[in-house]
Amino acid sequence: xxxAPEKPPREGKGAGRRIRRKSSxxxxxxxxxxxxxxxxxxxxxxxxxxxxxxxxxxxRTFWPQEIVQVETLTGDVLMGQVSRVDTFTxxxxxxDALPDEARVRVEADMRANEGSVARRMLRTExxxxxxxxxDWIEESVIAAETKxxxxxxxxRTAKGxxxxxxxxxxxxxxxxxxxxxxxxxxxxxxxxxxxxxxxQIHDLERDDLGHINSRIERQRLxxxxxxxxxxxxxxxxxxxxxxxxxxxxxxxxxxxxxxxxIGRLRTINDSFALRFETAGGxxxxxxxxxxxxxxxxxxxxxxxxxxxxxxxxxxxxxxxxREANSEGGVWPALFGTVMMTLLMTIVVVPIxxxxxxxxxxxxxxxxxxxxxxxxxxxxxxxxSIVFGVFGLGFFCYIVGATIDDLFFGAxxxxxxxxxxxxxxxxxxxxxxxxxxxxxxxxxxxSAVPNSMREGSYACGATKWQTIWRIVLPRxxxxxxxxxxxxxxxxxxxxxxxxxxxxxxxxxxLPVDLGTFPYLFPERSFMHLGFHIYDVGFQSQNSEAxxxxxxxxxxxxxxxxxxxxxxxxxxxxxLRRRFLGxxx
Amino acid sequence: MSDLNPPxxxxxxxxxxxxxxxxxxxxxxxxxxxxAEKTRARPGGLFECIAxxxxxxxxxxxxxxxxxxxxxIVDFRLWYGETQALHDISFSVPxxxxxxxxxxxxxxxxxLIRCVNRMNDLVDSVRVEGQMKLNGDAIYGKGVDVIELRxxxxxxxxxxxxxxxxxxxxxxxxxxxxxxxxRHALEEVxxxxxxxxxxxxxxxxxxxxxxxxxSGGQQQxxxxxxxxxxxxxxxxxxxxxxxxxxxxxGRIEDLIxxxxxxxxxxxxxxxxxxxxxxSDNTAFMYLGRLVEYGPTETLFLSPSLRETEDYVTGRFx
Ligand SMILES: Nc1ncnc2c1ncn2[C@@H]1O[C@H](COP(=O)(O)OP(=O)(O)OP(=O)(O)O)[C@@H](O)[C@H]1O
Ligand SMILES: [Mg+2]
Numbered sequence: 001x002x003x004a005p006e007k008p009p010r011e012g013k014g015a016g017r018r019i020r021r022k023s024s025x026x027x028x029x030x031x032x033x034x035x036x037x038x039x040x041x042x043x044x045x046x047x048x049x050x051x052x053x054x055x056x057x058x059x060r061t062f063w064p065q066e067i068v069q070v071e072t073l074t075g076d077v078l079m080g081q082v083s084r085v086d087t088f089t090x091x092x093x094x095x096d097a098l099p100d101e102a103r104v105r106v107e108a109d110m111r112a113n114e115g116s117v118a119r120r121m122l123r124t125e126x127x128x129x130x131x132x133x134x135d136w137i138e139e140s141v142i143a144a145e146t147k148x149x150x151x152x153x154x155x156r157t158a159k160g161x162x163x164x165x166x167x168x169x170x171x172x173x174x175x176x177x178x179x180x181x182x183x184x185x186x187x188x189x190x191x192x193x194x195x196x197x198x199x200q201i202h203d204l205e206r207d208d209l210g211h212i213n214s215r216i217e218r219q220r221l222x223x224x225x226x227x228x229x230x231x232x233x234x235x236x237x238x239x240x241x242x243x244x245x246x247x248x249x250x251x252x253x254x255x256x257x258x259x260x261x262i263g264r265l266r267t268i269n270d271s272f273a274l275r276f277e278t279a280g281g282x283x284x285x286x287x288x289x290x291x292x293x294x295x296x297x298x299x300x301x302x303x304x305x306x307x308x309x310x311x312x313x314x315x316x317x318x319x320x321x322r323e324a325n326s327e328g329g330v331w332p333a334l335f336g337t338v339m340m341t342l343l344m345t346i347v348v349v350p351i352x353x354x355x356x357x358x359x360x361x362x363x364x365x366x367x368x369x370x371x372x373x374x375x376x377x378x379x380x381x382x383x384s385i386v387f388g389v390f391g392l393g394f395f396c397y398i399v400g401a402t403i404d405d406l407f408f409g410a411x412x413x414x415x416x417x418x419x420x421x422x423x424x425x426x427x428x429x430x431x432x433x434x435x436x437x438x439x440x441x442x443x444x445x446s447a448v449p450n451s452m453r454e455g456s457y458a459c460g461a462t463k464w465q466t467i468w469r470i471v472l473p474r475x476x477x478x479x480x481x482x483x484x485x486x487x488x489x490x491x492x493x494x495x496x497x498x499x500x501x502x503x504x505x506x507x508x509l510p511v512d513l514g515t516f517p518y519l520f521p522e523r524s525f526m527h528l529g530f531h532i533y534d535v536g537f538q539s540q541n542s543e544a545x546x547x548x549x550x551x552x553x554x555x556x557x558x559x560x561x562x563x564x565x566x567x568x569x570x571x572x573x574l575r576r577r578f579l580g581x582x583x
Numbered sequence: 584m585s586d587l588n589p590p591x592x593x594x595x596x597x598x599x600x601x602x603x604x605x606x607x608x609x610x611x612x613x614x615x616x617x618x619a620e621k622t623r624a625r626p627g628g629l630f631e632c633i634a635x636x637x638x639x640x641x642x643x644x645x646x647x648x649x650x651x652x653x654x655x656i657v658d659f660r661l662w663y664g665e666t667q668a669l670h671d672i673s674f675s676v677p678x679x680x681x682x683x684x685x686x687x688x689x690x691x692x693x694x695l696i697r698c699v700n701r702m703n704d705l706v707d708s709v710r711v712e713g714q715m716k717l718n719g720d721a722i723y724g725k726g727v728d729v730i731e732l733r734x735x736x737x738x739x740x741x742x743x744x745x746x747x748x749x750x751x752x753x754x755x756x757x758x759x760x761x762x763x764x765x766r767h768a769l770e771e772v773x774x775x776x777x778x779x780x781x782x783x784x785x786x787x788x789x790x791x792x793x794x795x796x797x798s799g800g801q802q803q804x805x806x807x808x809x810x811x812x813x814x815x816x817x818x819x820x821x822x823x824x825x826x827x828x829x830x831x832x833g834r835i836e837d838l839i840x841x842x843x844x845x846x847x848x849x850x851x852x853x854x855x856x857x858x859x860x861x862s863d864n865t866a867f868m869y870l871g872r873l874v875e876y877g878p879t880e881t882l883f884l885s886p887s888l889r890e891t892e893d894y895v896t897g898r899f900x
């Protein structure tokens with residue numbers, strides 16, 4: 001009765017009002033729409049730019065590019081694959097060093113392009129012959145460019161790639177073929193068998209010799225244990241000592257047999273080789289056992305290129321790294337990353353959920369709980385390297401050293417658990433991601449309506465029954481969100497890992513189904529994130545390593561996305577199961 | 584349908600009694616009371632007397648006390664921290680009958696009913712004095728096993744609160760937490776409880792579906808089924824229909840009628856029609872005190888106190 005409905009303003013007043021409104025920017029909706037929209041667009045551009053770059057660069061690493069042979073005006077002949085194209089401004093000295101004809105051309109080029117010259121980077125490799133991996137060539141000094149039909153890029157087990165045209169197939173130094181086609185045919189015929197032998201040698205070295213070594217090692221440890229327990233010269237020790245000596249003699253005999261076998265296989269492999277003609281006109285001989293893959297790129301056509309592309313991806317995912325990690329595969333790093341992340345999740349989710357349950361369901365809400373909550377939240381903001389230092393100081397040097405003292409005394413002074421390892425790395429990351437899980441779980445718990453708890457208590461349920469049957473199922477999707485966030489955070493973390501167990505090279509996986517006790521949580525491991533750092537910044541041939549950096553990054557992103565997808569799928573299933581069709 | 588929205592519906596009560604409903608014994612209460620007094624109540628009436636915290640005797644009609652009591656409340660007092668919410672309440676809930684608790688919003692009906700199964704233990708600041716008895720066993724006191732006690736009492740809340748699980752699991756929840764695993768026994772209890780709650784025909788084909796997919800009225804009947812599955816000695820209903828539409832309300836009222844005789848029911852309601860329709864006895868509370876308690880008929884047709892009459896006829900406020 002007191003508030004009458006507002007009447008539309010009359011002429012004069014209304015006009016004044018309208019003018020006032022127009023003067024205020026915020027009274028219009030549009031500017032804010034544009035501002036917020038622009039911010040979102042900026043975010044999207046950044047994200048898609050990042051993804052686009054990584055996917056593009058990482059995806060093309062394994063694509064076999066055509067091999068070109070160029071002849072320069074100075075008379076050099078180079079063969080290789082173009083890895084980069086850009087422009088630069090040559091210095092006066094460099095110009096003077098050029099022969100006349102070339103200088104004239106370069107200067108003309110410079111005039112046409114405002115002082116800069118186009119150039120390309122050619123991956124020429126043949127490092128053992130030339131001492132370089134890459135060469136810059138100015139476009140204007142190229143006299144002739146060809147794509148030799150039989151140019152072959154060879155990926156070798158050592159010393160990088162090799163470019164050349166096959167000339168002859170050598171058996172024990174004697175040429176068995178003449179001409180590229182025949183030679184290459186012969187190569188393809190023999191190569192698979194030779195690779196099989198290389199594999200066999202590898203197995204013998206790693207598994208058979210490895211087993212003998214670990215048997216001797218175990219025996220030595222047993223002997224040392226007896227020595228520590230009973231002292232030297234005790235009858236037990238003497239008996240054990242005799243046993244050990246017998247075992248070592250046995251092992252040495254086996255050792256000799258296996259090394260002989262390895263020698264035999266090596267000799268067979270070494271008798272096969274290929275003679276290549278290199279770009280400069282010289283020849284070079286490459287042993288077949290050193291060749292991982294040879295591709296006559298200019299001949300194979302698109303289908304052949306795709307096949308090589310996928311073959312190299314497969315090698316990347318499943319093989320051990322070669323050549324200081326810059327070639328070959330990343331299998332140990334892939335395995336290490338996934339295993340560490342899973343271990344971390346298995347540790348952090350139950351602990352985090354239980355802690356959150358105590359904070360939210362059991363603890364009397366008061367000042368102290370508030371302090372704990374703030375502390376947990378702040379823990380999420382602590383720089384990750386701090387956790388690394390803590391992990392090293394606490395897990396490795398205190399817990400690990402204690403375990404060594406108690407259980408691995410015989411191996412001392414070599415540490416077993418008293419150094420970085422996948423277990424300590426997982427625990428460190430679990431600590432790092434604990435706040436994420438606690439906060440997410442607490443949020444999920446507060447989202448469970450109190451009426452549900454009351455209903456359960458009214459039925460005569462105890463506190464734990466209520467939590468277990470009502471609260472946790474209801475909160476499960478939220479808890480999974482916490483797990484997802486922690487996986488995303490943990491899988492991408494590198495800095496703390498460098499302190500607690502991630503290493504450059506660790507071909508021995510933490511899981512070995514051939515050796516008792518199958519799980520080796522104390523072993524150091526490789527990690528994709530650390531691998532990226534190592535390949536990108538620690539390898540001598542950084543230009544060749546660059547594509548691998550992108551590819552490994554692509555893989556790391558894919559792994560994180562995949563782990564997240566799995567967790568999201570699980571969450572969606574839980575949601576459907578517990579919440580039914582509605583709500 | 585209009586008679587289901589009588590002048591005494593909760594919304595109106597709340598708007599008319601803001602100060603008192605939320606803050607009993609507040610200084611603001613005075614002008615409001617005197618406003619009422621001018622038109623209807625006697626000078627120095629009972630409500631004024633209660634608001635000022637003076638002593639007074641609740642009127643308990645003798646014919647309400649004949650039956651055997653299932654819940655007996657003796658001199659019960661309760662404090663939320665420093666504020667006393669219940670003052671010297673004494674009456675008994677007869678076995679096999681429906682007892683209604685009425686009174687303006689904030690007078691302590693929920694507080695009282697939640698004391699019967701000790702749900703107030705969940706509130707940190709609560710302190711009680713006096714005694715309650717369930718079939719002769721003390722509810723308060725040392726050595727009382729609250730979990731066991733709650734198993735003997737069923738409760739249904741204002742808002743339906745089905746658990747996030749299947750209909751079947753909801754109904755047999757109290758058996759589950761007792762560790763009953765016998766499938767056959769569970770199914771039997773599920774069916775009889777759902778039949779008891781008048782829900783069986785509607786859900787018998789979808790017992791495995793989530794209970795959250797049911798309508799509000801169905802959910803509330805499911806909660807009743809859950810409450811009677813454990814064969815409680817007394818059933819507490821705290822405004823079971825306030826979140827429901829008139830049709831669903833009617834079904835629940837019919838259901839309470841059916842439960843009469845089988846179960847002893849204590850029901851809180853704001854709806855006078857509902858109280859008069861379903862209950863045998865009625866207790867009228869005001870600002871944490873029991874004002875008048877007696878057979879529903881007496882209380883509604885010839886109450887001893889003028890205030891009770893004003894309240895039940897909707898002239899109070
Ligand atoms: N948890 C609590 N802490 C403190 N005071 C409370 C608490 N619960 C209820 N009260 C107070 O106790 C008094 C009685 O509340 P109660 O909920 O029992 O009223 P009610 O009669 O059920 O009201 P309504 O009809 O609105 O449900 C009110 O003044 C209320 O503010
Ligand atoms: Mg209430």
